[in-house]
Amino acid sequence: MIKIQQSTLYGEAAARIRDMINEGQLLPGTRIPEKKLCEQFGISRTPLREALKVLASEGMVELLPNRGARVVRLTRQMLEETYSVMGALEGLSGELACRYISEAEVADIQALHYQMMAHYKRREIRPYFEFNQRIHDAIMLASRNEVLRETHASLNYRIQRVRYATNMTDEYWKQAVADHEAMIDCLLARDGERLGSILREHLRHKLVVAAASGVIDDDRVDSY
Amino acid sequence: MIKIQQSTLYGEAAARIRDMINEGQLLPGTRIPEKKLCEQFGISRTPLREALKVLASEGMVELLPNRGARVVRLTRQMLEETYSVMGALEGLSGELACRYISEAEVADIQALHYQMMAHYKRREIRPYFEFNQRIHDAIMLASRNEVLRETHASLNYRIQRVRYATNMTDEYWKQAVADHEAMIDCLLARDGERLGSILREHLRHKLVVAAASGVIDDDRVDSY
DNA sequence: TTTTTCTGTTTTGTATTCATAATTCATTTT
DNA sequence: AAAATGAATTATGAATACAAAACAGAAAAA
Numbered sequence: 001m002i003k004i005q006q007s008t009l010y011g012e013a014a015a016r017i018r019d020m021i022n023e024g025q026l027l028p029g030t031r032i033p034e035k036k037l038c039e040q041f042g043i044s045r046t047p048l049r050e051a052l053k054v055l056a057s058e059g060m061v062e063l064l065p066n067r068g069a070r071v072v073r074l075t076r077q078m079l080e081e082t083y084s085v086m087g088a089l090e091g092l093s094g095e096l097a098c099r100y101i102s103e104a105e106v107a108d109i110q111a112l113h114y115q116m117m118a119h120y121k122r123r124e125i126r127p128y129f130e131f132n133q134r135i136h137d138a139i140m141l142a143s144r145n146e147v148l149r150e151t152h153a154s155l156n157y158r159i160q161r162v163r164y165a166t167n168m169t170d171e172y173w174k175q176a177v178a179d180h181e182a183m184i185d186c187l188l189a190r191d192g193e194r195l196g197s198i199l200r201e202h203l204r205h206k207l208v209v210a211a212a213s214g215v216i217d218d219d220r221v222d223s224y
Numbered sequence: 225m226i227k228i229q230q231s232t233l234y235g236e237a238a239a240r241i242r243d244m245i246n247e248g249q250l251l252p253g254t255r256i257p258e259k260k261l262c263e264q265f266g267i268s269r270t271p272l273r274e275a276l277k278v279l280a281s282e283g284m285v286e287l288l289p290n291r292g293a294r295v296v297r298l299t300r301q302m303l304e305e306t307y308s309v310m311g312a313l314e315g316l317s318g319e320l321a322c323r324y325i326s327e328a329e330v331a332d333i334q335a336l337h338y339q340m341m342a343h344y345k346r347r348e349i350r351p352y353f354e355f356n357q358r359i360h361d362a363i364m365l366a367s368r369n370e371v372l373r374e375t376h377a378s379l380n381y382r383i384q385r386v387r388y389a390t391n392m393t394d395e396y397w398k399q400a401v402a403d404h405e406a407m408i409d410c411l412l413a414r415d416g417e418r419l420g421s422i423l424r425e426h427l428r429h430k431l432v433v434a435a436a437s438g439v440i441d442d443d444r445v446d447s448y
Numbered sequence: 449t450t451t452t453t454c455t456g457t458t459t460t461g462t463a464t465t466c467a468t469a470a471t472t473c474a475t476t477t478t
Numbered sequence: 479a480a481a482a483t484g485a486a487t488t489a490t491g492a493a494t495a496c497a498a499a500a501c502a503g504a505a506a507a508a
Contacts, residue, residue, distance in 0.1 A: 008287075008289055008491080009491080009492070010277065010491095010492095033459090034459075034460080035458090035459075043492080043493090044492060044493045044494075045460090045492095045493085045494090046270065046491080046492055046493065046494090047491080047492065047493095049274065049460090049461090050273065050274055050277045053234065053274045053277045053278050054277050054278070054280075054281050056278075057278050057281045057282060057378075058281060059371075059374075065232055065460090065461090066459090066460060066461075066498090066499055066500065067459085067460080067499090067500065067501095068459075068460065068500095078370075078371065081369045081370060081371040081372065082371050084316065084320070084369060084371075084372065085313070085316065085369065085371050085372045085375055088312045088313060088315070088316040089309070089312060089313075091312070092308065092309065092312040096308070145305045145308060145309065146302075146305060147283075147302065147305040147306050147308075147309050147379070148305065148308065148309045150283075151309055151375060151379065154281075155371070155375065232461085233461080233462075234461095257489090258489075258490075259488090259489075267462080267463090268462060268463045268464075269463085269464090269490090270461080270462055270463065270464090271461080271462065271463095273490090273491085289469095289490090289491090290468085290469055290470065290489090290490060290491075291469090291470065291471095291489085291490080292470095292489070292490065
């Protein structure tokens, strides 16, 4: 099956704005300047504003009537809430994955795992993240639940920027790798329940690290 | 706290279209006629199209490039997937609610429960639904997790029309009421784990009934 | 000095316009 | 009769235009 690449202007714009937020080009709490972005993207305001509507219902930006769009602040509260929900979703994905995953898919995940480990040993953080993400995606796919996948993806968008900003302590990294080892074991044993709880725990560890990173902005109570 | 009613045209339009879908005025698989709705709502196409973007990211409609918006079909597959995810979310809400709920809130829910039971005894289906919904909302609120609440609400939108179409068998109704009795017990005992699994089960029962209702359209494979 | 008021500018929300892609339907062809 | 072709119509996607609200900064008042 060939995936039709439905390139719409508003879809492109949404994707680019998401990236700009995650990469810190658009800062939390700041206004999103429509005109500027229109010029930058070479499009008119109509598709750009449509993109903002989409991003708003994803929780990436907030729309204040008559005063435009702002990048949402990641408060500690909200981050905790999001991780809690994502934990439940990933837990479910683990349970379902063990029920439906094929031998070939387990093998693929194992392969990804070893590649990830190689980057871990060399302390190559970006490629490590890359494979890490791909493993989690693979489990999501194996759960055979598109609604789950989309819901999770939508929440994941919001907190991507935390990941970008996280600085991995050695201790946390070690823990993360251990979690992954255990995940592989569960997949091989098709132990859904345990995989589910490992995934939930895994996410809780992430939260602790994320909370310590610099992207949280509870305190600043700028008037706006 | 006063809720600011930020009435935007696109927000209004989105709400009205949602209702029209749930009430069967816009049928699954059919095109959403922009012009017609614009005239009906007395607005121009711009805010209406923005509304469609929002509804699309909620999963209520699907946007096919250059051929407009359609009401999404509720396939059995998708319904099962959605209930599975909502089950995980409601399960979490149960666990969290038991952790944070106040005495007063439990009392409120008990009151709602007795009102619901009164309508059950008189077989008043609409008011029964009303209170049923309010109980589940109250639990969500007690979970003190806005992200969870919004995520759940978004998924709930999609399948509201099933609820509208469901015809309650006496057996199912009895089961549902029994579930609710058990839920109250759990809340009183602050037994989050058990409340979680009851909520998950409760939703699974719903699925069985929903699947039997007339709104599912797997089979029709209309060319579009 | 601080606050208030006023005016000009900018930005936002909505309507309108325009180009292009899709659809319809009569006509032709097989 | 069924299928294919093509012009006319319609609907969609995007740009532009316009009205109203928010904002900024200077001038006036406290």
